Amino acid sequence: MVLPIRFVLMRPRNAENLGAAARALKNCGLADWAWVTPEAEDLAPARRLAVHAEDVLEGVKRPDSLEAAVSDCVWVVGTSSRKVEGKRRMSPRAVGEELVARAAQGPVALVFGDERSGLTNAEVERCHDLSAVPTAPEQPSINLAQAVLLYAYEVRMAVLEQSAPPPGPLPVAATDAELARVEETLETLLTSGGFLVDAHPGRTAVRDLLAPLRRSRLTRHEARLWLSALHTVRKRFPSPIAVRTDESED
DSSP, rough: OOOEEEEEEEOOOOOOHHHHHHHHHHHHOOOOOEESSOOOOOOHHHHOTTOOOOOOTOOOOOSSSHHHHHHHHEEEEOOOOOTTTTEEOOOOHHHHHHHHHHHTSEEEEEEEEETTTTTTTHHHSSSSSSEEEOOOOTTTTHHHHHHHHHHHHHHHHHHHHHHHOOOOOOOOOOOOOHHHHHHHHHHHHHHHTTTTIIIIIIIIHHHHHHHHHHHOOBBHHHHHHHHHHHHHHHTSSOOOOOOOOTTTTO
């Protein structure tokens, strides 16, 4: 299903950016976009960069104003680092997720300013919310085509997340009692082997050894496998050691 998510480019100046943006949109399964009063006249460079995305490049809409570009949209986000009272400042990821969610209500749009000065004050005011890429302060500006790719990628990830199949059922986890039996059996074996007696006396060492197993949240099958392994090792000792396997329990 094609979602009604529109990328609107205000006054784009660079033809190479347009070609790269077309390719980025197609990479992410998007094709609805518009150029408002583009300043790039020779589109030959755009065609060279729109590799396998010539259809997206040729299918662009060309409204004469931002108002015309978003008149049918139920939510409009502008890309700007400005802080405006009453407008949220959203991360690209949050924008991607909300674009996909709100697209169920109707067309939505993401608006980009021109490469030199960005969106005007009037254009910012027309947007419901704002978003900016959290770039490093040493290099705050970002290329237009790169920005299109970044936001298109977040939309793509949100679409995939929404359509992902539900996870499979979790395995039965080991109970605290089953983990305690592993600990008890391990302590018996280590005592018989001399580890606890000679080098590490006391139950503290056993708890430390078992701590990674508890953190890993063993399944019931894994706990029983540990008990079975310890039982096998016990058979190699000359003196009998009482080991509880409890393999018959559910």
